[in-house]
Amino acid sequence: xxxxxLMSFFLGMEVKQDHGGVFICQKMYAREILKKLRMEDxxxxxxxxxxxxxxxxxxxADKVEEHQFRSLIGCLMYLTxxxxxxxxxVSMLSRFMHCASEVHLQAAKQxxxxxxxxxxxxxxxxxx
Numbered sequence: 001x002x003x004x005x006l007m008s009f010f011l012g013m014e015v016k017q018d019h020g021g022v023f024i025c026q027k028m029y030a031r032e033i034l035k036k037l038r039m040e041d042x043x044x045x046x047x048x049x050x051x052x053x054x055x056x057x058x059x060x061a062d063k064v065e066e067h068q069f070r071s072l073i074g075c076l077m078y079l080t081x082x083x084x085x086x087x088x089x090v091s092m093l094s095r096f097m098h099c100a101s102e103v104h105l106q107a108a109k110q111x112x113x114x115x116x117x118x119x120x121x122x123x124x125x126x127x128x
Contacts, residue, residue, distance in 0.1 A: 013082060014122075025122025026082050030115050033075050037112060044117025045110055049089040053107060061101040069100035072108050079115065082122045086111055 016023040080087045096104045
């Protein structure tokens with residue numbers, strides 16, 4: 001066993017340690033999601049979800065490719081490890097993986113646009 005010093009990167013999470021505590025974020029992973037979806041140049045939003053958005057199984061919109069939607073939701077679910085601010089809407093959209101429509105895909109893309117503007121967000125654990 002060897003001591004490699006302070007941990008700086010673990011399972012796709014950046015770890016920054018100091019005297020005040022530990023900060024964990026997934027900045028690089030969030031940028032990979034943006035690159036994968038070709039949304040690096042998209043406009044960011046200030047909220048992950050429209051306040052009055054109502055999702056349903058039969059919304060009348062065109063269905064989307066399930067594989068694409070499942071992949072996007074899976075990426076966002078892993079991102080919730082350090083981003084509790086998107087956890088509610090991601091879990092809500094994950095209910096529609098078997099019947100995703102264009103409405104659900106647009107809502108998921110809004111989350112990605114929100115992540116673009118908040119890529120530096122993470123979780124800070126302080127000593128107490």
